[in-house]
Amino acid sequence: xxxxxxxxxxxxxxxxxxxxxxxxxxxxxxxxxxxxxxxxxxxxxxxxxxxxxxxxxxxxxxxxxxxxxxxxxxxxxxxxxxxxxxxxxxxxxxxxxxxxxxxxxxxxxxxxxxxxxxxxxxxxxxxxxxxxxxxxxxxxxxxxxxxxxxxxxxxxxxxxxxxxxxxxxxxxxxxxxxxxxxxxxxxxxxxxxxxxxxxxxxxxxxxxxxxxxxxxxxxxxxxxxxxxxxxxxxxxxxxxxxxx
Numbered sequence: 001x002x003x004x005x006x007x008x009x010x011x012x013x014x015x016x017x018x019x020x021x022x023x024x025x026x027x028x029x030x031x032x033x034x035x036x037x038x039x040x041x042x043x044x045x046x047x048x049x050x051x052x053x054x055x056x057x058x059x060x061x062x063x064x065x066x067x068x069x070x071x072x073x074x075x076x077x078x079x080x081x082x083x084x085x086x087x088x089x090x091x092x093x094x095x096x097x098x099x100x101x102x103x104x105x106x107x108x109x110x111x112x113x114x115x116x117x118x119x120x121x122x123x124x125x126x127x128x129x130x131x132x133x134x135x136x137x138x139x140x141x142x143x144x145x146x147x148x149x150x151x152x153x154x155x156x157x158x159x160x161x162x163x164x165x166x167x168x169x170x171x172x173x174x175x176x177x178x179x180x181x182x183x184x185x186x187x188x189x190x191x192x193x194x195x196x197x198x199x200x201x202x203x204x205x206x207x208x209x210x211x212x213x214x215x216x217x218x219x220x221x222x223x224x225x226x227x228x229x230x231x232x233x234x235x236x237x238x239x240x241x242x243x244x
Contacts, residue, residue, distance in 0.1 A: 088117035091117055106212070114169060122144045155226055178203075180202070
């Protein structure tokens with residue numbers, strides 16, 4: 001059957017449309033013209049511009065895609081570096097006051113090891129040890145790492161259940177007693193007897209803080225085999241500070 005034809009005409013004078021029906025046409029088309037509007041029904045205006053079409057045909061349509069940037073929540077720098085100042089401060093108090101009667105949960109120093117706290121303590125000890133010997137800084141850090149590795153290997157051989165990170169953290173934090181006695185040695189350096197007693201006190205203080213955390217009940221009768229090298233390690237640390 002023949003298609004009907006509907007022609008839409010626009011008269012600029014009065015803005016009316018005239019619809020004419022016919023049976024001879026095969027499509028519907030029309031034009032609306034106005035001073036500021038031009039609409040062509042059945043034209044190519046609905047298609048992409050030439051440049052857009054060209055890019056899509058060449059496979060570069062992704063250049064035209066606009067994605068909304070998802071803003072990530074900005075975290076504080078300390079949180080990004082996994083630095084907990086409150087945790088570090090608590091561990092410092094646990095090391096400086098190792099007496100069980102004070103009620104500190106000292107096992108947190110061993111069970112929840114961190115890196116930045118011990119590193120800060122070792123760097124502080126290195127800074128007070130330089131006195132014109134800047135090479136001591138790198139050497140102290142080296143002794144800290146390899147001394148902790150030696151204690152770790154010995155502890156595992158003796159049957160202890162500790163990780164290298166735990167040993168590294170405990171040995172590093174336990175340098176704090178040597179940092180505490182350093183100003184006293186400067187003040188009373190002229191009194192050899194008193195100075196020697198303070199040195200012994202500092203070494204035993206540091207060794208006790210470390211050994212009480214690392215030497216557990218699993219060592220039983222083998223405890224002296226681990227306590228002795230820990231004591232020697234802190235004696236060597238002190239010798240790097242005093243030069244003796």
